[in-house]
Amino acid sequence: MSNIRAGTISGVNGTDPVTLTKQSAAKAWVYGSTTAGLLGSFNLSSGTDHGTGDYTYSLTSSMADLYYSQPVSAVTGNFDRTARRNSARHGAAVVAVETGNARLNIATDQNHNASVHGDLA
DSSP, rough: OOOOOOOOOOOOSSSSSSOOOOTTSOOOEEEEOTTOOEEEESEEEEEEEETEEEEEEEEEBSSSSSSBOOOOEESSSTEEEEEEEOOTTTTTEEEEEEEEETTTHHHHHEEEEEESOOOOO
């Protein structure tokens, strides 16, 4: 068994970031707070809280178009909490998430996770 340990991974020239060309690699991910804070993220520059349960995150490197996969989940101990892609706000440069309470059919603020899979621009 081999171990790989590195402090920095860069492109072939030693300074540029590694490009994500493999289809299996997530192109972005977020662990977002109830105020769209980036608790953990990759390829995102900032979050915006548009109101109860309505969040967007700006991609540092945009997707090729808005047809990408975006699995989303709510981070909660309650079974009736939901999270999904917000189709009214998403775009090639934006990850959009909405959270709510499925039993009451209302928007609620929830910590959430989302990842983005597809082709970068």
